Amino acid sequence: MGELYLELHRATLxxxxxxxxxxxxxxxxxxxxxxxxxxxxxxxxxAYPYEQLDELWETVLLxxxxxxxxxxxxxxxxxxxxxxxxxxxxxxxxLILAAQQQLAGAGSTPIAxxxxxxxxNALAFGQAKPVQAxxxxxxxxxxxxxxxxLDNSVVRVRVNAxxxxxxxxxxxxxxETIAAGQxxxxxxxxxxxxxxxxxxxxxxxxxxxxxxxxGLESLELSAREDGSQVITIARSFSNSTLVQELSxxxxxxxxxxxxxxxxxxxxKFLKVAFPLDIRAEHAIAExxxxxxxxxxxxxxxxxxAKFETSMHRFVLAEEPGFGAALINDSIYGFDVSRDAxxxxxxxxxRLSLLRAPRFPDPETDQGVQTHRYGLVIGADxxxxxxxxxxxxxxERVIEGxxxxxxxxxLSGEGLVISSVKLAADRSxxxxxxxxxxxxxRAHGSLMVNAQLGSAATVSLLEDELAGQSVELDDGAVxxxxxxxxxxxxxxxxxx
Numbered sequence: 001m002g003e004l005y006l007e008l009h010r011a012t013l014x015x016x017x018x019x020x021x022x023x024x025x026x027x028x029x030x031x032x033x034x035x036x037x038x039x040x041x042x043x044x045x046x047a048y049p050y051e052q053l054d055e056l057w058e059t060v061l062l063x064x065x066x067x068x069x070x071x072x073x074x075x076x077x078x079x080x081x082x083x084x085x086x087x088x089x090x091x092x093x094x095l096i097l098a099a100q101q102q103l104a105g106a107g108s109t110p111i112a113x114x115x116x117x118x119x120x121n122a123l124a125f126g127q128a129k130p131v132q133a134x135x136x137x138x139x140x141x142x143x144x145x146x147x148x149x150l151d152n153s154v155v156r157v158r159v160n161a162x163x164x165x166x167x168x169x170x171x172x173x174x175x176e177t178i179a180a181g182q183x184x185x186x187x188x189x190x191x192x193x194x195x196x197x198x199x200x201x202x203x204x205x206x207x208x209x210x211x212x213x214x215g216l217e218s219l220e221l222s223a224r225e226d227g228s229q230v231i232t233i234a235r236s237f238s239n240s241t242l243v244q245e246l247s248x249x250x251x252x253x254x255x256x257x258x259x260x261x262x263x264x265x266x267x268k269f270l271k272v273a274f275p276l277d278i279r280a281e282h283a284i285a286e287x288x289x290x291x292x293x294x295x296x297x298x299x300x301x302x303x304x305a306k307f308e309t310s311m312h313r314f315v316l317a318e319e320p321g322f323g324a325a326l327i328n329d330s331i332y333g334f335d336v337s338r339d340a341x342x343x344x345x346x347x348x349x350r351l352s353l354l355r356a357p358r359f360p361d362p363e364t365d366q367g368v369q370t371h372r373y374g375l376v377i378g379a380d381x382x383x384x385x386x387x388x389x390x391x392x393x394x395e396r397v398i399e400g401x402x403x404x405x406x407x408x409x410l411s412g413e414g415l416v417i418s419s420v421k422l423a424a425d426r427s428x429x430x431x432x433x434x435x436x437x438x439x440x441r442a443h444g445s446l447m448v449n450a451q452l453g454s455a456a457t458v459s460l461l462e463d464e465l466a467g468q469s470v471e472l473d474d475g476a477v478x479x480x481x482x483x484x485x486x487x488x489x490x491x492x493x494x495x
Contacts, residue, residue, distance in 0.1 A: 002302065003292065003294075005305070005306055005309075007305055008196070008197065008200060008201055009070070009200050009201070010201060010202040010307075010308040010333070011071075011194065011198075011199060011200055011201050011202045011308075011333075011355060011357070012070035012071060012072060012199070012200055013308065013309075013310050013332040013333030013352060014071070014202075014269075014331075014332070014333040014352040014353070014354070014355050015070065015071030015072060015199045015200075015355050015357060015364060015365075016071030016072075016073075016078050016199075016361070016364060016365065017071075017330065017353070017354055017365050017369050017371075018078070018082045018085075018365070018369065019063075019068065019069060019071055019078055019081055019082065019085075020069070020071070020330055020331070020332060021329070021330035021370070022063075022081065022082060022085030022086075022088075022089075023060070023063065023064065023069055023085075024329065024330050024392065025085070025089060025329075025330070026056075026060045026085055026088045026089060026092065027060060028392050028393055029088075029089060029092035029093065029096070030053065030056055030057055030060065030088075030092055031115075031418075031419055032092075032096055032115040032393065033049075033053060033056075033092050033095040033096050033099070034053060034419060034420065034421035034422075035115055035126060035407075035419070035420045035421070036095075036096050036099035036100055036103070036113070036115065037049055037053070037095060037099045037421075037422075038407065038420050038421050038422050038430060039099065039103060039126060039404065039407045039420075040099040040100075040102045040103050041422060041428075042407055042430065042450050042493065043103060043404060043407070044102045044103060046099065046102045048422045049095055050422075050424075050426055052091065052095060053095070053421075054424075056088050056091060056092060059084065059088060060088060063081050063084070063085070068081055070199075070200070071199055071364070072197075072199040072200055072360065073360065073361070074360045074361060075360070075361040075362070075363055078361060078364075096115075096396070097398065100113055100128070100396065100398055100400075101398060101400065103128060103400075103404050104128065104398060104399075104400020104401060104402060104403070104404075105400050105401040105402055106400070106401060107399060107400045107401030107402070108399050109130050109399065109400060109401060110130065110131040110397050110398075110399060111128050111129065111130055111131070111397065111398055111399070111400040111402070111403055112128060112129065112130070112131045112132075112395055112396070112397050113127075113128040113395070113396045113397070113398070114126070114127055114128070114395055115393050115396070116389050116390050116392075116393035116395075117389050117416050117417045117418070118386045118389055118390060120390055120395055121134075121135075121395065122135070123395070124406050124409065125406060125408075125409075125410075125417060126406035126407050126408060126409075126420065127403070127404065127405060127406045128403040128404045129403030130403060131397055134226045134227055134250055135250075135251070136152070136227060136249075136250025136251035137152075137153070137227065137250060138223070138227035138229075138250060139151065139152040139223075139227055139228060139229040139248050139249065139250055140152070140229075141221055141223075141229040143221075144158065145160065145161060146160070146161030146219075147159045147160040147161045147162075147163075147219070148221055148229075148231055150229050150231075150248040150255075151171075152248055152249070152250050152251060152252065153171065153251075154170075154171060154172075154251060154252065154253050155168060155169060155170055155171060155248070155252075155253050155255075155377045155378070156168075156169045156171055157169075157248060157255050157377075159231055159246065160183070161216075161219065162183075162214045162216050163185075163216055163219050163231065163233035163235075163244070163246070164183035164184065164185055164186055164214070165178060165183065165184040165185045165246075165255065165274075165375070166178060166182075166183055166184075168184070168255065168324075168375060168377045169377075170253070170322070170377050170378035172378070173322070173378070175322050175378065176277050177276060177277060177278075177324050177375070177377050177378070178274075178275065178276065178277060179275040179276060179277045179344075179346040179348075180277065180344070182275040182346070183275075184273065184274040184275060184276075184375065185244075185246065185257060185272060185273075185274065185375075186212055186213070186214075186272065186273045186274075186275075187212075187213040187235070187237075187242075187270065187271070187272050187273075187353075188210050188211065188212055188213065188270070188271045188272070188273055188350070189210070189211045189213060189237060189238065189265075189268055189269070189270055190206045190207065190209060190210050190211075190268065190269040190270075190271070191206060191209045191267065191268065191269075192206050192267050192268055192269040192355060192356070192357075193205075193206075193267055194357075197359075198267075198357030198358055198359040198360075199355075199357040199359065199360060199361065199364065202269065202308050202355075204307050206269055207307075211237070213235055213237050215235055215236065215237060216233070216234070216235060217234035217235055217236055217241075218232070218233075218234045219231065219232070219233055219234075220232045224247075226249065226250065227249070227250040228247050228248060228249040228250065229247065229248055230245050230246070230247045231245070231246045231247070232244070232245050232246075233245075233246060238264075238265055238268070239264040239265060240261060240262055240263050240264050240265055241261075241262045242259060242260065242261040242262065243259070243260050244257055244258065244259045245257070245258045245259075253376060253377045253378055253379070253383075254327070254374045254375065254376045254377070254387050254391075255374055255375045255377070256372065256373075256374040256391070257371075257372070257373055257374060258370070258371075258372050259353075259370065259371045259372070259373075260368060260369070260370050261353070261354065261368070261369045261370075261371075262367065262368050263354050263356070263365055263366060263367065263368075263369050264366060264367075265354075265356040266356050266358060267356055267357065267358060268354075268355070268356045269352070269354075269355050269356075270352075270353045270354040270355075271335075271350040271351060271352055271353060272350060272351050272353060272373070273348055273349075273350045274324075274326060274348065274349050274350070274375060275346050275347075275348040276317055276324050276346065276347045276348065276349065277344075277346065278317045278318065278319050278322065278323065278324060278346075278347045279319045279345040279347065280296055280317035280318060280319055280323075280336075280338070280347040281295065281296060281297075281319075282294060282295055282296060283296055283309075283315055283316070283317055283334075283336040283347075283349065284315065284316040284317075284318070284381060284384075285309065285310065285311035285312075285314070285315045285316075285334070286311055286312040286313050286314045286315070286384070286385065286388060287311075287312060288312065289418070289435040289437075289484055289486050290435070290436075290437060290439060290483075290484035291316075291381060291385075291437075291439065294306060294309060294336075296317075296336050296337070296338040296347060297338060307335055308333055308334075308335050308352065309333070309334060309335065309336075310332055310333065310334075311328075311331075311332065311333075311334055312332070312388075313327055313328065313329075313385075313388030313389065313391070313392055314326065314327045314328070314376075314384040314385065314387065314388040315334050315336075315349055316379060316380070316381060316384045317336070317347045317349055318379070318380060322378060323378070323379050323380055323384075324375060324376060324377055324378070324379055325375075325376040325379040325383070325384035325387065325388075326349055326351060326373060326374070326375060326376075327373060327374045327376060327384065327387050327388040327391050328351060328371070328372065328373040328374075328388075328391070329371070329372040329373070329391055329392055330370075330371060330372070331351050331352065331353065331371065331373065332352075333351075333352035334349060334350060334351050334352055335349075335350050335352070336348065336349050336350075351373055353369075353371055354369055372391060374387070374391060381437070381438055381439070382413075382414065382437070382438060385416065385437050385438075389416075405449055406449065407420060407430075407448065407449055407450065408420050408432050408446065408447070408448055408449070409446070409447040409449070410434060410444060410445070410446050410447075411444045411445050411447075412442050412443055412444015412445065412479060413438070413442060413444075414436050414437050414438035414440065414442045415434055415435075415436060415437070415442050415444045415479065415481065416434065416435055416436075416437045417432065417433070417434050418433040418434060418435055418486070419431070419432070419433045420432050420433075423462050423490060424462055425462070427492075428493060429490050429491060429492050429493070430448065430450070430490070430491040430493060431458075431462055431488065431489070431490050431491075432446065432448070432488070432489045432491070433460075433486065433487070433488045433489075434446065434479065434481070434486075434487050434489070435481070435484065435485065435486045435487070436481040436482065436483060436484055436485050437484075438483075439483045439484060440483050441480075441481070441482055441483060442479075442480075442481050443478075443479065443480050443481075444478075444479045444481075445476050445477065445478055445479060446476065446477045446479055446489065447475055447476045447477075448475055448476075448477075448491055449475070450475070450491075450493055450494075451475075451493065451494035452472055452475060452491050452492065452493060452494055453491075453492040453493060453494045453495070454469070454472075454491070454492045455469070455470040455471075455472050455477055455489060455490065455491050455492070456468050456469050456470055456489070456490050457470060457487060457488065457489055457490075458488050458489070458490045459488065460486070460488055462488065462490060470489065477489060
């Protein structure tokens with residue numbers, strides 16, 4: 001058995017980037033809105049915005065219909081969808097802010113909120129507290145051969161005079177990530193003439209012609225208040241221009257790239273390549289509630305056909321003891337190739353950024369498009385999962401009087417909280433969904449910081465399951481999950 005792979009729909013992972021980005025952004029914001037609204041309801045007695053959340057979720061799900069999310073609708077559909085996503089984002093942001101203001105109270109102290117399922121800047125998931133000064137020392141930046149070397153005592157990254165990454169070293173092990181003599185963050189432009197159905201297809205023949213985008217308009221170094229160093233790279237090519245901000249933060253092992261592309265191409269395919277000094281047997285790509293492994297060889301016709309595949313927030317290449325991941329905020333398509341030269345094996349991972357089909361929308365993605373992605377140096381599945389989640393969820397800071405403890409806390413290696421909300425039946429019950437992310441059995445404990453009446457395991461639709469009551473131990477629920485298992489828990493709050 002294998003995955004359901006549609007050979008005539010490879011391009012649907014990339015066509016209409018603004019639609020893809022809107023989908024990712026609104027999904028994340030609504031999960032955050034549910035978290036803070038539930039926290040404000042339990043802690044502050046605030047009214048939970050059931051109707052607004054239902055309406056927004058229904059609109060997001062409607063736009064996942066084909067041919068909308070795949071990017072294969074006619075022009076006016078995508079223009080309308082992008083405008084509607086902007087409205088959803090604005091409304092979701094307003095719900096988040098309203099809940100956070102109720103939690104923080106009136107005051108002038110900057111209060112930071114973390115809605116990501118992992119700790120960020122010493123803030124646990126669902127926690128808020130006054131902003132603290134960055135704990136890490138500033139990143140060092142040294143000019144070298146027309147480029148720069150960035151060093152934060154965790155990783156050392158060399159960027160050459162063309163703005164390309166030629167080295168990325170994990171300082172704890174001394175291990176090099178970039179393949180010898182090659183360049184990463186290399187943008188590549190292909191001709192893209194599918195035999196059928198422009199917006200739907202990518203044919204393997206697109207690889208026969210490629211232009212490496214090494215031309216440079218400018219290369220500048222700057223620093224941020226948090227100690228990060230930023231290299232700003234400007235390029236022009238064909239009829240388009242782009243600007244990248246390549247940054248390294250204190251204590252981070254992720255080189256992050258924020259890219260703005262003014263895209264004016266026709267029948268072209270833009271990718272960005274990372275050749276890695278890693279002998280990877282599989283590419284590991286995130287899916288909902290876990291990941292999927294695909295072999296990197298092309299020994300069979302089935303595997304050879306999978307020259308463009310899907311992911312969510314990360315794709316990882318690893319060998320025993322070392323790996324590297326690419327994370328993103330709005331990308332779903334990628335490819336992986338494995339090459340051997342003089343007994344040295346290189347694994348190249350490429351993210352699919354933009355296309356320019358003429359049919360059914362001749363203006364597909366024309367104009368300014370934005371992406372954020374990053375290279376995680378020395379990563380495994382757990383590190384890639386965490387880095388991908390953090391990239392997709394921003395820390396929020398508002399003025400207030402106080403912070404709050406997390407409403408829900410989770411312990412156990414590989415266990416991740418997916419959502420925290422109030423039950424859809426408006427009973428006031430608290431619903432928490434967790435999953436196992438590493439593909440193995442896991443044990444842990446879920447703690448709710450509230451007085452509870454009862455707890456039960458329920459279905460994804462929050463319906464009762466026979467014989468699924470849960471014993472509470474001082475507000476904590478012991479958990480035992482199988483590989484990639486999803487568990488939904490429902491808590492009745494004490495009256």
